[in-house]
Amino acid sequence: MTHNQKELQVKALQNGTVIDHIPSDKLFKVVKLLQLDKVNSQVTIGNNLSSNHMNIKGIIKIADTYYAEEEISRIALIAPRAKINVIKDYQVVEKKTLTLPDHFSGIVRCPNPKCITNNEPMKTRFEVISKHPIMLKCPYCEREIQQEDIQLI
Numbered sequence: 239m240t241h242n243q244k245e246l247q248v249k250a251l252q253n254g255t256v257i258d259h260i261p262s263d264k265l266f267k268v269v270k271l272l273q274l275d276k277v278n279s280q281v282t283i284g285n286n287l288s289s290n291h292m293n294i295k296g297i298i299k300i301a302d303t304y305y306a307e308e309e310i311s312r313i314a315l316i317a318p319r320a321k322i323n324v325i326k327d328y329q330v331v332e333k334k335t336l337t338l339p340d341h342f343s344g345i346v347r348c349p350n351p352k353c354i355t356n357n358e359p360m361k362t363r364f365e366v367i368s369k370h371p372i373m374l375k376c377p378y379c380e381r382e383i384q385q386e387d388i389q390l391i
Contacts, residue, residue, distance in 0.1 A: 254301040256323040265296030314338040353379040
């Protein structure tokens with residue numbers, strides 16, 4: 239192969255969503271967050287792929303599936319620099335930038351064992367108190383959580 243030839247590391251997608259530039263160590267957290275083990279569409283997951291921007295990266299391609307802004311914004315909790323591409327007929331028709339919402343509900347576990355959310359059947363809630371670096375706060379017990387300590391439910 240010459241320097242001018244390019245090689246696809248992951249097969250092209252006809253229609254669906256591509257989540258690219260996921261840090262390799264965060265890839266399977268994104269898979270869990272999107273519950274990709276439960277979708278009926280074809281899902282392609284690539285990990286430790288070479289990247290000019292990141293050295294190595296992860297990528298997820300979900301055929302015939304498109305996500306609402308609220309679902310996409312959740313990815314920012316784990317991989318804030320990931321890129322979302324909407325594909326139609328093998329063409330990128332939209333590029334989305336992740337933005338962290340001000341609140342999250344029902345996706346992050348509070349690390350405080352005495353928090354009411356860990357002792358009663360109720361959804362967790364978190365306020366985003368800092369976006370750079372990511373810091374969340376549980377309104378029930380006031381516990382603050384840094385990005386590296388976020389545990390998904």
